[in-house]
Amino acid sequence: MNQPVISPSRIELIGVNKTFPGNRNDTTTPVLDNISLRMDEGEFVCLLGPSGCGKSTILNLIAGFEHADSGQILLDGKKISRPGPERGVVFQQPTLFPWLSVLDNVTFGPRMAGAKTASYLPDAERYLRLVGLQDFQHHMPWQLSGGMRQRVALARAWLPNPEILLMDEPFGALDAQTRLMMQELLTRLWQTTGTTILFITHDVDEALFLADRVLVMAARPGQIRAEFKSPFTRPRDVEELVADPAYGVLKQKILHIVREEAHKSMTADAF
Secondary structure, three states, rough: OOOOOOOOOEEEEEEEEEEEEEOOOEEEEEEEEEEEEEEEOOEEEEEEEOOOHHHHHHHHHHHHOOOEEEEEEOOEEEEEEOOOOOEEEEOOOOOOOOOOOOHHHHHHHHHHHOOOHHHHHHHHHHHHHOOOOOOOOOHHHOOOHHHHHHHHHHHHHHHHOOOOOEEEOOOOOHHHHHHHHHHHHHHHHHHOOOOOEEEEEEOOHHHHHOOEEEEEOOOOOEEEEEOOOOOOOOOOOOHHHHHHHHHHHHHHHHHHHHHHEEEEEHHHHHH
């Protein structure tokens, strides 16, 4: 009897360890301890945990910005050794070039690569429409609100049509109303494109609204302490979601773990 062929996960970390230099030359600080996780094609995964637990380090390893001390970091079964065009990154701050217009910021990558205007301009204008900025193409970043600047960053990240999008608390600096609008916009874009997304957050509500799976990390050195699969169907309406009794139960379970780990982190830092 033939065995079914199991395709590799899109992203896989196997036994990954990472340390950073300590306060003295002869010391190191463990950041990640035996991290293993996997993400499948088109999956939306949220990584949740207290400050300093290594969430951003995991993202940087997958992006190819940093290298693990040991373990494997794989893309389609092959080792990740450097950044690549199939992986887009969105940071907490939009990091726009202040001297460039919205359109020039969005198209910066292909322009610097020498691509012909006709090859990227229609897509750039389409993404600006999708993020609601079609009337602001020629505005400068300083003329935009924080939420609008983050929408520019989102359009810029999606323009190369990355297969994987790595997002490091991209809405953390926004006010509550703008943040919810950005979450709704992100889910619409994701459902349109089918991009595989790893989204880092410290907000339980954000994770439950966005994710297919929520991975909760332990305090430093970071480990995956718990995994929760979302039982909520899509598309999701935030008002209906918070009224669902299952939402409150799941939030309480995750919040309990997060508070425990945050307490451990604060206690360790104090001594």
